[in-house]
Amino acid sequence: LVNVWATWCGPCKKEMPKLDRLYQDRKGEGFMVFGLSTEDVEEQRRFNQEQVTVSYPLLTMAGKVPDMYRNTAQYPANFLIGRAGRLQPAPGIGEPFEKLEAAVNSLLKGAR
Secondary structure, eight states, X not given: OEEEEOTTOHHHHHHHHHHHHHHHHHGGGXXXXXXXXXXXXXXXXXXXXXXXXXXXXXXEOOSOOOHHHHTOOSSSEEEEEXXXXXXXXXXXXXXXXXXXXXXXXXXXXXXX
């Protein structure tokens, strides 16, 4: 799962601990979460230490990042990618977190 977020985004801050719990619960099944943000590494580090602490990797959009992530209009945005590297259906912005959790569970069961 790629989670596009920002340090100034209130809904992102609310969702990140839930994503971290999901990551912790399912990483043994091969589930990964990557937080992708426009902020630089130092700003992300401060945010992770002072505001919301997560254990999954936080990455920056510096360098080559696919446009679908860079051109995200609303945050947070989640992109599910199956084991074969194909984009999978994911609940939209504003959907209950339980729908995202169900999509992850379905993806892991199907091992696409």
